[in-house]
Amino acid sequence: MAPQPLHPVTVLEQCHVSPSPAPAAGQPRVLPLTFFDLVFWGFPPVQRLLFYDNADLLGVSDFTLGELPRIKKSLAAALHHFYPLAGKLTCEMAEGVVPEVVFSQGDSVPLTVAVSGDDFEDLAGDHARDTTRLHPLLPALRKHGGSRSQDVLAVQVTVFPRAGICIGTTLHHAVADGSSYAHFLRTWAAIHRLGPECRKVLEMDVPPLFDRGVVRDDAGLREAFLRDHRGLAAAGDRRLDGWDLSLRPGVVLATFRFTDKQLRALGGHVESATSARCSPYALACGAAWAGIVHARGGGSGRNVDGAAAAPRAHFGFVTGCKPRASPPIPANYFGNCLGLCRVEAGERGLTAAAASAAIWRVIEGLAEEGRALRDARGWVRSVREYASARAVTVAGSPKLRLYAAADFGGAWGRPRKVEIASVERTGAVALAESGRDGDGGIEVGLALPRAEMEAFRAFYQDLFASLC
Structure with missing residues (x-):
């Protein structure tokens, strides 16, 4: 119920x-x-x-x-x-x-x-x-x-x-x-x-x-x-339900802000640890992915509920295919035009640096002509495999600039807050540009059971405290 x-x-x-x-x-x-x-x-x-x-x-x-x-x-x-x-x-x-x-x-x-x-x-x-x-x-x-x-x-x-x-x-x-x-x-x-x-x-x-x-x-x-x-x-496949937390009690939604200063510090740390020069997007995604894996018990090899953890952690994001299609699709095309990208890493002790570098390597690979659509034939079934594995995925993007897009003017102006509430059902972290004033950085919203959210917050605070 x-x-x-x-x-x-x-x-x-x-x-x-x-x-x-x-x-x-x-x-x-x-x-x-x-x-x-x-x-x-x-x-x-x-x-x-x-x-x-x-x-x-x-x-x-x-x-x-x-x-x-x-x-x-x-x-x-x-x-x-x-x-x-x-x-x-x-x-x-x-x-x-x-x-x-x-x-x-x-x-x-x-x-x-x-x-x-x-x-x-x-x-x-x-x-x-x-x-x-x-x-x-x-x-x-x-x-x-x-x-x-x-x-x-x-x-x-x-x-x-x-x-x-x-x-x-x-x-x-x-x-x-x-x-x-x-x-x-x-x-x-x-x-x-x-x-x-x-x-x-x-x-x-x-x-x-x-x-x-x-x-x-x-x-x-x-x-x-x-x-x-x-x-x-x-076949009665219901694996997409593997992401759905909406029927569980005690699920909370929170937003974590990654400022420009924090992302620069994290970027320097990732580069020194892995030699990868990551984009702010890859850094925010990597930190969120590692934090969720940690919150689920990945650092100890056990889940919060005590069950054995899977040996591999999974992450998925989308990439815009309009400029990558052949011929390119006009920017004003209305519909879906996204490619699916998959990332895997060892779950035990996954760090923000290792997660960010793994994501960035996949992003760099998209520069190869035709790479974004190379594995498209398996997308429908691979999404369900990822859901059953409770992969962390991404919803939204800072590039959409929704705070600016949603400026209704007059007494309202830009929204104070934009939430993608449906991440509760899709296993995703929600990304947006940070703040109504366009002050830089990235907002990361996520829905987790309360105990996991507290563990994620501790990971987030410890990560940036260690970079000061």
Whole structure:
């Protein structure tokens, strides 16, 4: 049984927001899923929370009468450009059924407006918070037609009187990756921020490209992935559940900030220990990976629960394939376009230096032409192998610059905090650029059982204390 929310919200309104104006007649209404999309079929949806503080927000009526109509209007205008997000995704993978996103006239994005009595300041902090407190802020994707199709995107705005608001979004990962999500969010925020002046800005921005013809599939990966998914479904494969902590009690979410100064110090240490000159991304990932392995008991060869530990530690991250495809895929392409990268290292006593160097070696190897897609044929099944091994993976990227993308202007500005709450179900660490002020560094968010989180925090503190 799933843990119950500690602070349920009160729903004020549930409505639907359609693209306005409707998309042009020449725009495609059906978007077949590509092999890049099919990699993420069956994954939990990506759920983000954007916290905006505003102590001048006196009460619910101030928001519903003043700001809410503007949010609805700007969302509708953004959906004009990103109308597939208002469509429906087919849920079936049977023979003869083509997985696709279908947009029909009148389709919409469900929008929930709620009010919470929870502590906004506490929820938007970096310290460990029970994940059950965040669940009421996240909208669900509805299913339709006897579960034959489902929504692509859902949005919830939760008001915290005299404190601020939280915008929660739930997006099906088989429809869009982080880059496409950031493009949508940047467009929505710009329309809201600039009002009537937004047209000039949007004319300068590159609109999303929905043409699936730009994704070459000479190796027949799409059909191969469809066969893999059908075979896994027939076998009742549930290995992705190996990452899911949402049904366990006592799971907490926390954020750890890696400042520029800390990353430089760590980089010097890694170079002296391994000769690898790592990027900040590899350093933050390596420290997080080593810390999680340590928190699970990898340093002692035993897990926290006393079970025998696996001899190898596994890490996975994604790499953007738009510039690496042949021919290159335009940067404004809307959908998934990510390659999967795997890293392994000895689990016992894994250090931040060894983990960072191992990740960096794989990143360096991507410079070889064709390397990013060389092992693509096995992606669907290898993801499930990694889930069963409880591999640490990555969600988000500092390159997405979500704090800047989500600048709604006016009384809100940039969010105080951005969380990828769905890491609770995907075994991932969430990466973002550090802070609303763009002051450098990388934020690392992760969900762990409380005892493991305390062990991770001790590892993090000891690591940087040793580098001072």
